[in-house]
Amino acid sequence: MLLGFVFLWLGLAPLQQDTVQMDAVEIYGQNLERFSKGMKVSAVDDRDLENYQSRSLGDLLQETTPIFIRQYGAGMLASPSVRGTSAGHTAVFWNGLPINSPSLGQSDLSILPVQAFDQAQVQYGSNGSFLGNETIGGSILLQSKADFDKGFKAGINTSVGSFGLFNLGLTAGYSNEKVSFKTKIYNLEVENDFPFQDLGLPGTPERNQDHAALSQRGLVQDFSWNVKSNHQLRLSYWWNETDREIQPVMGSAGIDTQRDRNHRAVLDYFIFGQSSTLNFKAGGVFDQQEFNSNLNETDQYFLSADWEKTFSEKFTLKTGARYSRAEGRLSTYTESENRFEAYQSLLFNPGQTLSLSANFRELSYSDGSLPFVPSFGLDWVMHQDNRSQLTLKSSLGRGYKIPTLNDRFWDPGGNPDLNPERSNNAELGFLYSREGDIAFKASTTYYHMLVDDWIIWLPQGSFWSPENIRKVRNQGVEFDFGLDGEVGEFHWEFSGAYNWAKVVALEDFGDEAAGSDRQLPYTPQHQANASLRVERGKVFSYFQGFYTGQRSISTSSSQILLGYQLFNFGLGHKGISIGSVSIPLSFQINNLFNTDYQVLYLRAMPGISYQLNTSITL
Amino acid sequence: MKLNRLFLLFLAFSVVIVSCDSNDPEEPIGQYETGILIMNEGAFGVNDGEVYHLNQRLDELTQNVFETVNARPYAGLLEDIVWIDDRLYLVANTGKVEIVDPGTFESIGAVIGDLDLPRSTDIAAGKMFISDYGPFDANFATPDSYVAVINNVLGGTVRSKIPTSRKPEDLQAVGDFILVAGAEESKLEVIDALSEQVTQSIDVLGNPREFVFVNQALWLYSTAADEVYFHQINTSNFSIQNTVTLPVASATGRIALGNGTEAYLITSSGFPDYIDGVDRVDIASGTVDTDWIEGSGFYGIGFDRVNRELYLANANGFQGNGDVSVYSDSGQFIEEFEVGRAPSGFFFY
Numbered sequence: 001m002l003l004g005f006v007f008l009w010l011g012l013a014p015l016q017q018d019t020v021q022m023d024a025v026e027i028y029g030q031n032l033e034r035f036s037k038g039m040k041v042s043a044v045d046d047r048d049l050e051n052y053q054s055r056s057l058g059d060l061l062q063e064t065t066p067i068f069i070r071q072y073g074a075g076m077l078a079s080p081s082v083r084g085t086s087a088g089h090t091a092v093f094w095n096g097l098p099i100n101s102p103s104l105g106q107s108d109l110s111i112l113p114v115q116a117f118d119q120a121q122v123q124y125g126s127n128g129s130f131l132g133n134e135t136i137g138g139s140i141l142l143q144s145k146a147d148f149d150k151g152f153k154a155g156i157n158t159s160v161g162s163f164g165l166f167n168l169g170l171t172a173g174y175s176n177e178k179v180s181f182k183t184k185i186y187n188l189e190v191e192n193d194f195p196f197q198d199l200g201l202p203g204t205p206e207r208n209q210d211h212a213a214l215s216q217r218g219l220v221q222d223f224s225w226n227v228k229s230n231h232q233l234r235l236s237y238w239w240n241e242t243d244r245e246i247q248p249v250m251g252s253a254g255i256d257t258q259r260d261r262n263h264r265a266v267l268d269y270f271i272f273g274q275s276s277t278l279n280f281k282a283g284g285v286f287d288q289q290e291f292n293s294n295l296n297e298t299d300q301y302f303l304s305a306d307w308e309k310t311f312s313e314k315f316t317l318k319t320g321a322r323y324s325r326a327e328g329r330l331s332t333y334t335e336s337e338n339r340f341e342a343y344q345s346l347l348f349n350p351g352q353t354l355s356l357s358a359n360f361r362e363l364s365y366s367d368g369s370l371p372f373v374p375s376f377g378l379d380w381v382m383h384q385d386n387r388s389q390l391t392l393k394s395s396l397g398r399g400y401k402i403p404t405l406n407d408r409f410w411d412p413g414g415n416p417d418l419n420p421e422r423s424n425n426a427e428l429g430f431l432y433s434r435e436g437d438i439a440f441k442a443s444t445t446y447y448h449m450l451v452d453d454w455i456i457w458l459p460q461g462s463f464w465s466p467e468n469i470r471k472v473r474n475q476g477v478e479f480d481f482g483l484d485g486e487v488g489e490f491h492w493e494f495s496g497a498y499n500w501a502k503v504v505a506l507e508d509f510g511d512e513a514a515g516s517d518r519q520l521p522y523t524p525q526h527q528a529n530a531s532l533r534v535e536r537g538k539v540f541s542y543f544q545g546f547y548t549g550q551r552s553i554s555t556s557s558s559q560i561l562l563g564y565q566l567f568n569f570g571l572g573h574k575g576i577s578i579g580s581v582s583i584p585l586s587f588q589i590n591n592l593f594n595t596d597y598q599v600l601y602l603r604a605m606p607g608i609s610y611q612l613n614t615s616i617t618l
Numbered sequence: 619m620k621l622n623r624l625f626l627l628f629l630a631f632s633v634v635i636v637s638c639d640s641n642d643p644e645e646p647i648g649q650y651e652t653g654i655l656i657m658n659e660g661a662f663g664v665n666d667g668e669v670y671h672l673n674q675r676l677d678e679l680t681q682n683v684f685e686t687v688n689a690r691p692y693a694g695l696l697e698d699i700v701w702i703d704d705r706l707y708l709v710a711n712t713g714k715v716e717i718v719d720p721g722t723f724e725s726i727g728a729v730i731g732d733l734d735l736p737r738s739t740d741i742a743a744g745k746m747f748i749s750d751y752g753p754f755d756a757n758f759a760t761p762d763s764y765v766a767v768i769n770n771v772l773g774g775t776v777r778s779k780i781p782t783s784r785k786p787e788d789l790q791a792v793g794d795f796i797l798v799a800g801a802e803e804s805k806l807e808v809i810d811a812l813s814e815q816v817t818q819s820i821d822v823l824g825n826p827r828e829f830v831f832v833n834q835a836l837w838l839y840s841t842a843a844d845e846v847y848f849h850q851i852n853t854s855n856f857s858i859q860n861t862v863t864l865p866v867a868s869a870t871g872r873i874a875l876g877n878g879t880e881a882y883l884i885t886s887s888g889f890p891d892y893i894d895g896v897d898r899v900d901i902a903s904g905t906v907d908t909d910w911i912e913g914s915g916f917y918g919i920g921f922d923r924v925n926r927e928l929y930l931a932n933a934n935g936f937q938g939n940g941d942v943s944v945y946s947d948s949g950q951f952i953e954e955f956e957v958g959r960a961p962s963g964f965f966f967y
Contacts, residue, residue: 200665202690202730251714255753459933554661
């Protein structure tokens with residue numbers, strides 16, 4: 001494998017000289033849609049990215065996608081559950097770099113501020129062959145965008161809002177044909193002193209949250225350089241730091257604090273041929289988490305090379321290899337691990353209407369190997385005329401999760417004999433779109449997934465230890481639609497989604513939960529969201545709502561958290577012009593009807609809140 | 619837990635009731651003042667501790683009694699249930715004590731705030747005393763353990779804290795004194811409830827866990843790696859007048875008193891085999907029946923002296939609901955039923 005890597009590094013450098021024009025996302029991203037035929041992929045709408053500029057990725061995904069985010073309070077730990085899988089079953093990538101913590105095996109979406117990236121995509125289902133580790137339930141891909149030939153640009157944006165929210169962001173950039181610089185700096189402060197009904201106190205009085213303050217700052221630096229007409233270098237760096245008071249569960253006193261410091265850097269070098277792209281990538285992810293005075297640090301290093309070649313209109317190949325190293329200096333152990341991966345992707349277009357993809361990955365890590373992880377998919381345009389199109393998508397995929405450093409090495413309890421968690425995923429979907437006075441698009445996906453060797457930490461006398469104990473069947477239907485049209489001078493858009501997920505343990509610890517048809521805890525069977533947006537000239541308004549169905553709080557619990565629905569409202573102007581300066585202005589009301597709800601048991605969430613956003617762009 | 623002690627108190631209380639003037643109107647027994655209360659500790663970080671009620675006569679199990687009656691969750695990790703003077707004290711190790719009417723389970727008071735990791739409570743000299751580990755330090759040690767004092771037996775705010783040895787567990791009122799089972803530093807401590815001072819600190823063998831009454835004498839149950847100890851306490855001067863040492867290894871500290879001088883002790887081999895057992899011992903004769911029951915996940919134990927049945931709670935790895943197995947006193951399995959999360963103890967009326 002290493003030889004292959006060296007071969008790729010040295011042997012394939014001299015390529016044809018012509019520049020190939022490709023869409024920026026396709027080049028710099030993982031070419032997700034191109035090579036993952038038959039899988040459900042959705043891009044986060046740019047306007048949603050704008051509306052959530054002073055909020056976290058967790059908030060954005062909770063309110064606009066069918067991903068259930070387990071939120072431990074306002075601004076607190078937010079872990080994704082895609083298609084009923086656990087927090088560690090979703091991989092998060094930033095500019096192609098996997099950024100999940102190697103010790104925890106997951107990302108806290110509450111400390112990934114939306115303002116730090118330019119684009120986001122969500123891929124649903126297992127895709128271990130193409131994306132690698134931890135892509136069991138799905139993957140979240142975050143990207144920076146590079147502009148060329150735009151000259152000097154600068155801006156300042158601020159948000160002020162309820163519960164002491166104050167966000168300030170500065171951006172400055174310069175680009176010509178050769179180079180592109182962009183710098184972003186942000187600082188967010190939230191007191192989070194929202195009123196809530198304290199169910200932990202006799203008489204359940206309303207009181208203000210007093211231990212959930214948050215302060216976050218960061219810097220993102222992007223640099224791109226067209227070294228030659230067909231050579232490009234890209235460098236991105238992201239520093240993020242979050243200090244939090246940990247909001248206590250109702251009934252307990254808040255005393256914990258947490259500080260997260262994250263540095264991430266990625267360097268890409270591209271060599272474009274007439275029908276090929278060679279990419280070398282090097283990256284580092286450095287995480288530091290201090291919980292009270294307990295310090296846990298992890299470093300990750302990545303080195304990869306891949307080559308994509310289009311042999312004919314019908315046939316494209318991508319092949320590559322990656323070396324990664326994780327080092328953990330945790331409060332109870334110090335360990336490191338090396339991983340080698342090789343991957344191959346084939347894209348085959350036998351006709352105008354049919355695309356097939358196949359992906360393969362081979363992986364070895366310190367305690368084991370996964371010799372063969374395949375996936376297959378197809379997109380078939382079943383019907384097409386000049387106004388409408390119907391596409392069938394179907395895929396078979398596999399996902400895996402290597403036991404985390406904590407799973408294997410935590411002292412006491414770490415279990416070095418754990419197997420990787422594995423999943424098999426099959427899905428079938430239809431996409432329909434129609435142009436016209438009222439444009440319409442809709443998609444329906446059915447998926448069936450089995451996750452085996454699911455790792456659960458169990459008490460072993462005085463401490464806990466992980467075991468491959470659970471086997472889970474996840475089945476569901478995802479439906480989403482979008483409509484848009486014009487009425488007089490108004491442009492309107494209406495979109496929505498509904499998800500049904502049945503997630504049960506076939507094998508589990510204890511007799512009651514397994515095979516009982518009981519839904520896994522904190523996994524809503526029903527979820528829905530809808531959004532209406534109306535624009536007239538530069539003025540826009542939106543109204544969005546989302547529903548989360550009931551959840552049980554443990555595998556066989558009689559404690560049920562009721563479903564809830566929340567609504568947000570926004571009104572804005574895309575830019576009031578004063579001379580050559582444009583000033584966008586928007587006003588948001590979140591939780592419009594002041595609904596009292598808990599995402600997780602006894603974790604208070606804020607009621608109605610207001611936010612005013614403005615920016616100046618030069 | 620001091621369920622057995624409470625049982626004895628209840629017996630004493632019953633005698634008082636029986637001996638009362640027969641013209642006094644007798645208070646009807648409340649819905650929850652009969653049968654068995656099952657203590658479900660709940661899961662760490664979730665605060666879903668609750669009480670289940672089992673009416674054996676009607677074979678009825680009522681879930682989540684506290685929330686059902688009071689229309690709010692218990693919102694804590696339920697560490698201990700203590701019955702004192704016809705009040706039930708529900709001690710949460712997440713920092714509060716809720717006080718309910720045993721018959722109706724309606725909330726009648728609480729101690730909220732200024733507690734850290736409460737373990738148990740008792741009353742002396744008209745004051746409430748709460749043993750508390752105190753806050754964790756950076757190494758998860760608890761160097762600042764204490765017994766908190768509250769002026770009112772119906773709760774209120776903590777007025778003062780009496781420093782104790784590390785990790786005080788059970789408390790036992792004897793007259794105007796409070797005895798403290800000082801688990802980590804192997805101490806029996808005596809607090810004068812009037813002066814609120816520790817007046818004696820006695821070194822004992824093992825790690826003291828719980829006070830129990832056997833044959834109307836007060837004993838302190840204490841565990842060590844290979845042995846357990848029953849220290850008989852002279853209640854006039856609080857000296858240890860007798861110690862029974864039994865060869866019971868890996869006792870967890872959970873105990874239920876059985877018939878006569880018998881006791882049932884949970885043991886656990888720990889990692890990696892993780893074999894749990896129940897040893898039956900006789901404190902008077904010193905006999906030990908090792909692994910009288912064997913299994914895993916044993917988290918709570920109780921003995922119904924009326925029906926002579928052993929109740930053994932299994933936490934099922936804290937993943938979901940636990941369950942309770944019932945055995946006859948000859949070790950015959952009778953039945954099993956599902957209860958709440960992490961069942962950790964029982965209270966028998």
